[in-house]
Amino acid sequence: MFDREKKGDRAVLVLPHSRGEGDTARRGAEFAELVKSAGAEVIGTIAARVEGANPRFYIGSGKADEVAEAVRALEADLVLVDHVLTPVQERNLEKHLGVRVVDRAGLILDIFALRARSHEGKLEVELAQLKHIATRLVRGWTHLDAQRGGMIGNRGPGETQLELDRRLLAERVKMLTKRLEKVQTQRGQQRRARLRNTVPRVALVGYTNAGKSTLFNALTTGDVYAADLLFATLDPTVRKLEDLSCGPAVLADTVGFIRELPHDLVAAFRATLAEARDADLLLHVSDAADEEREHLHRVVDNVLEEIDAGDVPQLHIMNKIDLAGTEPRIDRDGAGKPVRVWLSAATGVGVDLLRQALGELLGGERVQSALQLPLSAGRLHARLKAAGAITGETVDEHGWQLRIDAPRSVIAPLSGGNAAETLLLRELLAPAE
Template identity: 85%
Template sequence: MFDRQKKGDRALLVLPHSRGEGDAVRRGEEFAELVKSAGAEILGVIPARVEAPNPRFYIGTGKTDEVAEMARAVEADVVLVDHLLTPVQERNLEKHLGVRVVDRAGLILDIFAQRARSHEGKLEVELAQLKHIATRLVRGWTHLDAQRGGAIGNRGPGETQLETDRRLLGERVKQLTRRLEKVQTQRGQQRRARLRNTVPRVALVGYTNAGKSTLFNALTTGGVYAADQLFATLDPTVRKVDDLSCGPAVIADTVGFIRDLPHDLVAAFRGTLAEARDADLLLHVCDAADEDRERLRQVVDGVLEEIDAGDLPQLQVMNKIDLAGSEPHIVRDGEGRPTQVWLSAATGAGLALLREALGELLGGERLQSALSLPLSAGRLHARLKAAGAIVGERIDEDGWHLDIDAPRSVIAPLSGGLDADAVLLRDLLERTALPVE
């Protein structure tokens, strides 16, 4: 066995593919972008055709020898394989090549570990990494075979270092899970507060590097980091948007999706992705200049299904029309509802059309009427104001006299509960002939 090096950023890439695989070139380019996002230097690329995976190495033995020879020639620190490897395959490759081997899942986890900034994001990444590592603690590390005990003061049941590491890792996973559940409970309380305020919720989703963060910054004053690289941002950011015809809404920028996203990572990021799962509308951002955009859209829809968000209403945003040579426009269905908006988040072309479409989809029929509230209904007044339903008001000894102008979807939920505010609102709406659902 060899000793694993602590760090290495000189990488040799292995790109497995099968006969007739139409997107092999695209997959290779995407993997190279992932490697660059991880901060590694690419020393060489070796394609490897795989029709029947080798249970020992995944790639064939002859190709494994070729990789070993090139790794020595270019003095690579790490070999990165664009496929999910079993722990046995990864361990066998490391032993045969004499350098670290990292598969696609390990590479993505490494990028996430570098990019996570929030407390929740760091917990999610560490949990996913530990679950990934747990399957690889099988005699691949030379120091793990030593028995404890034997020396004075160190005698014991003879637990191996491997068993100790497994036990400690399991305890850390339990600890992280408890901490993450606490953080997610707090985030859930914040989401419920937004629900109580009846503010419509919109979540940006899409394949990584489709321009979600750039669009988010264009619609809000979020100031989210945006760059032409995969997984430029990970942590969800939520901002309020006030300039929509339906009234205020909140928009969340979520992590980008990618093919073969590690299952442990999807599971760990369920808390973060809850911003998408709990949304009233998903803005599915696509790269209009990408010829492969339909397949990438299917990848995103697959992840949405996995997090139980596949049935949510979507509005497709075809971004980067400045690169695609298209003009800004809205595509509508047979009933006139917006289904697509073509725009450029970078130049701002078409953003007004997106705001128009959001207003239509989130607003619906508008309710306009006068409404009077007693001074004792201060909480209801505050909720109506927070929802952007009040366009004018005056106050006297009898209470507030309000001018209401808001979508039906904003007013109706306020009258749907059993609390005093909801009862009061229903009574007032009936007396003022303001229709509610």
């Protein structure tokens, strides 16, 4: 769609900052990590103090000249700006610098395009990219100037390449939206099936690179890709969580959050974020060795509020204690409820404490009793078995003799059958005299 030359990946970084912005070095290091995740090579960095945005370049014209000199001296192929630019600012900078210019939102979109693996993830990232590109379809590109004639015999006034690009883009967005709605409907049906099974749902959330995927693998013996890269994983992954005192649960790994995550991306990645919104418990993973962990914690909470998951209960996970020099432990509130677990997902130290805390938070009071079911209660038997509530059973011509051991919170929702099954469960849940 665009004819800009895309040679090479030697990048000069432009880091805008204001007077009271805080740790600009940390922001610059994080942006450099984003660039690394996108596969570009950083060959130069220029800080740009911005107290009031320049409508032409965002940065001042003098600073734009300085960047242009660095581009020529270093033979850079592109300039990456750690801020969201307007389409006009991006176009003006490209003309002034003579190389590609990519802002923060465009860079994150590129990374998402590299990392998406599932069909749904690829649809979401392409849709977000097209919406981003749509705002960049402005006059000034030389290849968009030519008029095209009508479809039959070149009759009529025709349309410019710009108008054609806009129409094709709108059609593609419409088609992708329909495909995505279909995929999300299917995922929603799968999610509702898990709700019917009454298995507790747990979702991992946290700032990107906090170690969520490593912790996911440690808890589930899974095979989720984990690396020292920002946005190493994007697609939601769900596995069964075994060996908890409360019985089985479902654990979902979600996309990592980051400060100033473009709103369109938050809206686009509804699939992975829905796992957090629909969870019974969030495991909010933080890097215990990071001095800014409290600030990053607030960044994640802000995104959770944005996706309507701010009211979901959280258990804070302080990961990477091997780097922080901290011992594994469980912090509890005044009522003895676990609120924070200190562990190292990489070494496995403290993961057993997390399992203990999950059992306490998801389990509650346990029901341990014998239950006799008639053969006509086959559906209730299947529900109890699916919920992991049966620890022993025998069967004869009169029905099943079951041994039940499960949290009350797991058994109570199973009473959605007929009146006879509901009465059996009420008797099972009745407090012992």
